[in-house]
Amino acid sequence: MPLIFFAIKLMEYFRGVFYVLILASARNAASPIFHLYLGENTVQSVSSDPVCSYLLFTVPSIILQQWQSETKIISAEYMCSLRPKEPQISMESLIMDRLALVTRNTDEIVTPEELEALLSSDSTCSAYVGYEPSGKIHMGHVLTVNKLLDLQQAGFKITVLLADIHAYLNEKGTMEEVKKIADYNRRCFIALGLDEKNTDFVLGSSYQLEPDYMMDVLKLARSTTLNRARRSMDEVSRDAENPKVSQMIYPLMQALDIAHLRVKVAVGGIDQRKIHMLAREGLPELGYSAPVCIHTPILLGLDGKKMSSSKGNYISVDDSPEDIRKKMKGAFCVEGEVRDNPVLSLFKYHIMPRYPEIAVKRPEKYGGDLHYSGYEAIEADFAARRLHPMDLKSAASEYMNQILEPVRRLMQEK
Numbered sequence: 001m002p003l004i005f006f007a008i009k010l011m012e013y014f015r016g017v018f019y020v021l022i023l024a025s026a027r028n029a030a031s032p033i034f035h036l037y038l039g040e041n042t043v044q045s046v047s048s049d050p051v052c053s054y055l056l057f058t059v060p061s062i063i064l065q066q067w068q069s070e071t072k073i074i075s076a077e078y079m080c081s082l083r084p085k086e087p088q089i090s091m092e093s094l095i096m097d098r099l100a101l102v103t104r105n106t107d108e109i110v111t112p113e114e115l116e117a118l119l120s121s122d123s124t125c126s127a128y129v130g131y132e133p134s135g136k137i138h139m140g141h142v143l144t145v146n147k148l149l150d151l152q153q154a155g156f157k158i159t160v161l162l163a164d165i166h167a168y169l170n171e172k173g174t175m176e177e178v179k180k181i182a183d184y185n186r187r188c189f190i191a192l193g194l195d196e197k198n199t200d201f202v203l204g205s206s207y208q209l210e211p212d213y214m215m216d217v218l219k220l221a222r223s224t225t226l227n228r229a230r231r232s233m234d235e236v237s238r239d240a241e242n243p244k245v246s247q248m249i250y251p252l253m254q255a256l257d258i259a260h261l262r263v264k265v266a267v268g269g270i271d272q273r274k275i276h277m278l279a280r281e282g283l284p285e286l287g288y289s290a291p292v293c294i295h296t297p298i299l300l301g302l303d304g305k306k307m308s309s310s311k312g313n314y315i316s317v318d319d320s321p322e323d324i325r326k327k328m329k330g331a332f333c334v335e336g337e338v339r340d341n342p343v344l345s346l347f348k349y350h351i352m353p354r355y356p357e358i359a360v361k362r363p364e365k366y367g368g369d370l371h372y373s374g375y376e377a378i379e380a381d382f383a384a385r386r387l388h389p390m391d392l393k394s395a396a397s398e399y400m401n402q403i404l405e406p407v408r409r410l411m412q413e414k
């Protein structure tokens, strides 16, 4: 009898290990959270770091706990030595776990209360980001992709809008040109880790010319002042000095995308906030609900100034390792200065969310390698001048190359 029991429990143990391995390989590298499924009802979130200790201690201890309850022969002392390192997660803390994932590295949530209510409701959570198709996908775009990865991990249904008509309205090219670039962008986003099967990629022109959508644009035009529409485009528009009517239509369409794509959450850079506020006010007047908005920061270029394609002051996903090394060498990074430091930003928004621990390599004569398991410690060491800009920059090149290597590979395959 005990032999059969052990055989069954051993199988359950390997089933736990098997799930972890499947989840570890299925998940993308962007988030350090694993969800571990044990038996029928036990769900546990663990970060990738303690997965090994989890397999060695927690899984056997749960099996032993079950065994104890069935056989009552395990000594209390023995049980204590195998006490789970990670507590089992209640429904409430599972919601908190998702909230932390959804809100990390954001500038603003409008509103936090609405987001929490959405996460604790039974309805499916859905979110979208719109992108004007662009020939250069840079780390600024990747910042919102990272947020989509967090949301996907938190169980959201994700839509990516390839906003070809918006790009056309914003004078980024002819319709034919932007459509072609949209497909390149879709492949980039998949290569960056968005799950192809669980992400809806929608081309704007596939629905934005339908009569229902256009009628809504006209309705929203009736209830939006010229002044409001114009101001909402301050941070987005190509020619803010001399705006065309097309640039007044742009924010109205963006607001309606949220309703017509049927998403509850709109994600974007903080430069999108005025358009999102217009949507929150205008959509209920048309009978749609107001979206929750998640705003990410806008990254500075590597020279500490606004990113600009003419200056090429950013890392693109298709940059070669040599390009990245060169760009990082010339990056603006004043010793001890943490504010507006684009190299530290790479660690905060791109590197640390993907690695539970990083090493900054240093020659022995300068104190040897440094190890970090969180962004705050890097910032503190840099501020205290214990970490030199040269070492920070070369570690940043090394990790950015590691992050972009699979993207380059995947883009070349297709």
Ligand code: STL
Pocket: 129, 130, 131, 132, 161, 163, 166, 170, 236, 253, 254, 255, 257, 258, 269, 271, 272
């Ligand atoms: C930009 C710069 C930027 C974001 C966008 C455009 C977003 C475009 C967009 C279009 C339609 C949507 C949502 C977003 O529904 O930072 O030029």
